[in-house]
Amino acid sequence: MGKKRPELNSQLKEFITNQKIFFVGTAANTGFVNVSPKGMSTFYILNDKEVIWLNLTGSGNESAAHVLKDPRMTIMFCSFEKNPLILRLYGTAETFHERDALFSEYLKHFEETAGARQIFKLSIELVQTSCGFGVPFMEYKGERDTLKLWAEQKGEEGIKEYWTEKNKESLDGFDTGIFN
DSSP states (O other): OOEEESSOOHHHHHHHHTOSOEEEEEEOSSSOEEEEEEOSSOEEEEETTEEEEEEEOOSOOHHHHHHHHOOEEEEEEEOOSSSOOEEEEEEEEEEEOTTSHHHHHHHTTSOOOTTEEEEEEEEEEEEEEEOOTTSOOOOOOOOOOHHHHHHHHHHHHHHHHHIIIIISBOTTSOBOOTTO
């Protein structure tokens, strides 16, 4: 059934690259726990112990606020096709914004996408697999283009206004660091 290891191996890296969705879990010491689904080719493996993911503009910015309070992060992948598997990456996260030197370096690993808000880097401390026998079969039909089109229509200035209105604080009132 479940196995634990200190880093990714080639099989797990291949599994990750074949997934269309992943889930990010974060929490501060108090307040709400956040679990967010992510997709749209926003995940990249740097090496066996580090991964990055591109956070696009959305209605909330919980992960950023939580990482400022407590850098713990869990990323989960599930197989919805063929062989069942759940893969969790546990570790410590850092956040990079446009103003940070590494942001542009990391951004090169992703398609150019309007509304790119932050890049998170996870330093992996534990990799855990489990059976996934209870995960249903689901068929991938394609990416939604709604978020991409929305961000393109807003434009860069419109996105920054949206960040001011919706992305400066978490649900618990924690600063997200988006303008610091």
